[in-house]
Amino acid sequence: MEHLKIRPIQKADNPFVAEMIRAVLIENNAPKTGTAYEDKNLDSLYETYQDEASAYFVLTDGDKIYGAAGIASLEGSSAICELQKMYFLHEVRGKGLGMQMMKKCLSFAQAAKYKKCYLETLPSMLAAQKLYQKSGFKYVDKRLGNTGHFSCTTWMLKEL
Template structure:
């Protein structure tokens, strides 16, 4: 899959990224409420990630969007960011691309002067949790902030 590249999201990517995220959530039998599925900004991620301290990256071959992940400030904090909406289509999973995306996001977070990175995920997304652990994330006993993702009951944190 050498033809795949990670690049910043573009406005034209919006509908394709939203479709990809919803498809992955449906594939994983995730609840539609309390997850990214119903986020108000899901259909306008390009616009949402225009803040200086935020970014969203897509994995693409130039035609199709195969995955994506974003970094944005955790509400109410200037030193903790959140890894957001990291999803990949099944056909690209297990090829090391998630680790490349994670590195891109964490490098961005550190360059933006964040000190910690938080994430929330579903308990059933075990492969994702393994990737997060390999990237330095540890489990937390309780959630940080108020993301609105009440169905995501696994919380993790990476301190740089």
Template sequence: METLKIREIQPEDNQQVAGVVRSVLVELGVPKVGTAYEDKALDDMYATYDKPRMSYFVVENKGKIIGGAGIAPLPGFEDEVCELQKMYFLPEARNRGVGAQMMNTCLEFGKANGFKKCYIETLPYMEGAKKLYKRTGFENLEEPLGDTGHYNCTVWMIKDL
């Protein structure tokens, strides 16, 4: 059985993480504007998340990054609401329980850092992600929260921590 390891991002992971996120977005046919694809943060995820109450976690398999997810304060609701961000997995990481493990890691980090709720934005056709979010206790919202800049993401969900 292979050993998958979830750990916090390191500076040397930046290039692999950006590659994972962009390749998954392209695979899923996600628009390159109004989504994570064009975020400047993608090229230096370590520095982006190396701040108080923020973290980006990666899934590593034999030295290769096969997925990741971040947690950060939601702009406009920083005190009480965190946002699950840039959670993407290569095909080889899917349907193996990695998403649920990553979700737990991120939600525990949010709770430990004093957040009361967790917010997510996604795209309507990201069925696997939406199923995972529902299983984890996220509920749909009628409109977005905060100012993420991801105007093409039209599914908004929230969960109490």
């Protein structure tokens, strides 16, 4: 997997990232409503992450997108960012690439002067939650912001 690189999303990546995210959600039997599956911006992530307070990264070998994740301001807060749309195809899971992506995203968040990072996930995504915990995220008992992901009922927060 040493041939895989993390780089900022490019416009041409849009359909491939959207397809990968939807495939991972289907693989995990995630609901299509109340998750990233139905997000209006899922097919235009490059355009969505163009301001200086946000970034979206892809894991690729140059031909195929194997994973992706982003950071953007949590709605209604300039001090809290959200880790968004972090998904990986099954063939690259468990190889340390999620941690590399997490470090890239959190490094961006710190450089952008965010104080905390928030995320939402599905209760069934236990492997992802282990990664989040290893990265310093702690469970919180309420939703922050208004992401529209009402099916994601596990919330986590990290001090940056």
